[in-house]
């Protein structure tokens with residue numbers, strides 16, 4: 162059933178087994194898994210089925226750190242969340258992304274990649290992806306094969322491309338049909354109310370997004386699924402019982418904000434005649450599934466040099482060869498093997514490089530003094546990048562350049578220097594991670610391995626805010642995998 166908040170009597174008190182707040186990929190993946198089951202599920206959504214500028218304005222906030230997108234223009238507040246505009250690139254995190262790496266401070270999830278494997282398979286179905294897992298050999302064909310390098314430090318991988326699924330189009334039907342699910346649109350959570358003493362959630366305080374009035378909700382299990390910035394905002398803003406906000410006894414909520422810095426258009430690869438076909442590294446369809454190949458360093462190579470993960474996609478320089486005449490001359494002059502011919506007319510690529518960040522407690526979501534129309538303090542985002550973040554991208558480019566040269570595939574004119582800051586154009590990917598990080602130790606993380614807020618038996622968080630580290634893969638496939646796992650946990654945890 163889907164109803165509007167305006168149909169709920171102001172001052173009412175609603176009850177449910179599970180209350181999910183937010184209908185982005187995280188919230189809907191949970192509701193969808195519980196649909197048809199024995200739990201009464203209440204889903205609260207601040208927006209409606211269609212985008213609405215007045216609702217979107219509730220997301221406005223300030224950027225006080227590295228330059229970032231306006232906070233009301235890098236996510237969607239409405240049914241389906243940011244699935245309404247996402248690009249659909251999907252890839253699971255790598256096994257080593259979950260491990261504690263000595264050269265990455267604050268790394269190490271309390272779960273392993275293997276704990277998510279089955280949930281990744283469910284997540285793929287939810288996002289409309291197909292095909293046999295992620296074994297590279299199965300996705301390679303004669304005409305579109307990953308390059309084989311003489312240098313063992315280089316690995317290929319690939320994205321699967323969701324259509325992209327727009328949940329506001331695909332999910333209203335199933336939500337209406339499920340008898341145990343009630344979705345309330347135009348219902349904004351403004352405060353998580355704790356019982357006196359702070360040991361459990363007493364009530365969710367909800368306002369009509371449009372108009373006046375509101376209602377409260379009591380549920381045996383509550384899941385915040387409001388996105389990587391908003392989950393932290395709501396916990397911080399709910400500070401009437403617990404000083405500093407719900408789940409914030411160790412001053413961790415909002416900290417460790419991570420993005421995937423996107424350093425695009427850097428480096429210039431000029432392919433030699435020996436360069437194999439780049440078809441695998443361009444968007445193509447295999448086994449009925451659109452995919453896009455990418456390059457990176459093996460886990461061993463990264464560990465050896467203390468580098469973070471970086472994914473390199475090849476961006477064809479369509480202006481080649483004429484506009485590249487001068488850069489090509491320079492590259493040829495730079496070559497350390499002058500006897501190896503380079504083409505006069507070349508295949509040319511630059512690199513697009515979404516990359517990992519070291520989790521940094523000073524990179525964070527804070528609350529501003531100003532409040533939105535519903536009385537919730539607005540967000541101040543202090544996004545920071547570190548020297549290791551920057552060195553990792555520059556060094557990855559350099560290692561790939563060495564490998565391409567050694568294999569005789571071409572020459573790379575490097576444009577990034579280890580030790581130098583990111584170019585000014587390096588921005589984020591609209592991936593908001595880390596602000597309610599997962600850790601087994603309550604002094605080091607906000608949620609435990611089950612995504613449950615430490616110290617509260619009935620409050621959970623879904624979404625990339627629980628990521629302990631970010632890897633370099635786009636987050637939504639992992640968000641949905643974790644959400645499906647959480648839904649199964651909730652079903653089991655309820656008597």
Ligand SMILES: Cc1cc2nc3c(=O)[nH]c(=O)nc-3n(C[C@H](O)[C@H](O)[C@H](O)COP(=O)(O)OP(=O)(O)OC[C@H]3O[C@@H](n4cnc5c(N)ncnc54)[C@H](O)[C@@H]3O)c2cc1C
Pocket residue numbers: 182183184185186187188205206207208235236237238239240241242243244246247248249250251348349350351386387388389391395590591592593623624625635636637638640
């Ligand atoms: C332009 C763009 C391109 C992207 N491309 C990709 C990509 O290619 N691959 C990828 O993996 N990711 C991509 N992303 C990121 C992806 O969209 C997010 O990772 C994903 O949507 C997060 O899902 P979520 O459910 O956690 O949060 P969201 O999608 O942000 O959903 C949060 C939900 O909570 C609701 N909500 C918020 N506050 C309240 C409140 N107070 N009360 C009630 N409800 C509330 C919102 O209305 C929304 O429905 C992209 C994002 C953007 C903006």
